[in-house]
Amino acid sequence: MDSPEARERRRLYLRASIKLLVGIGLLFLLVPFFKSLPLPSGEVPADATLIAEDSLAAGETREVKLADGSRVFVTRGGDAPAAQLRDFPDRLLWFPSAPGLVDQDWFVLQAQSALDEPVRHLPASGAWPGGFVAASGAAWDVAGRALKPWPGHPGGQARTVQNLLPMPWRVRDGELLLVPLPAPAL
Numbered sequence: 001m002d003s004p005e006a007r008e009r010r011r012l013y014l015r016a017s018i019k020l021l022v023g024i025g026l027l028f029l030l031v032p033f034f035k036s037l038p039l040p041s042g043e044v045p046a047d048a049t050l051i052a053e054d055s056l057a058a059g060e061t062r063e064v065k066l067a068d069g070s071r072v073f074v075t076r077g078g079d080a081p082a083a084q085l086r087d088f089p090d091r092l093l094w095f096p097s098a099p100g101l102v103d104q105d106w107f108v109l110q111a112q113s114a115l116d117e118p119v120r121h122l123p124a125s126g127a128w129p130g131g132f133v134a135a136s137g138a139a140w141d142v143a144g145r146a147l148k149p150w151p152g153h154p155g156g157q158a159r160t161v162q163n164l165l166p167m168p169w170r171v172r173d174g175e176l177l178l179v180p181l182p183a184p185a186l
Helices: 004-036 079-087
Strands: 049-052 061-065 071-076 106-110 119-122 131-134 169-172 175-178
Touching (some): 049 061, 071 175, 106 169
Antiparallel strands (some): 049 175, 061 071, 119 131, 169 175
């Protein structure tokens, strides 16, 4: 039988664990809020890339080269692209529970896979809804969700593929602001 001290320690441990989990949950709920806040008009980093909001139509994708030489794909969201992304069957996604990927105003994704494989844009045609493909046959939708092979899939490979990495962005005075991610410290 447990002593009163052991029960009290276990109770304190459980309370601390619950508080930690609630804190992490609140953090994930607040990230979209802080992401949507515009930057003050005077604070544009020197290595930023600006794209006029009206230069892309809803659902249109453009490859952009950033100041640091990296490449990203920028797709403007909207009602039609969001509906198309929501209607894509979950059974055809490697990670269907990836949150917050389909209802954004903009999708900004790195133009290389998690395996450092270059990715190219492939517009919609036939059963292919449009998105990105790599030479290995891996494919992603415009929100960066990894797609399983299916009839009409442009690649036909069967290994599990990670989602494309998103890049931070901000809307500022009618422009989309892209700032390269800092290089990882070695």
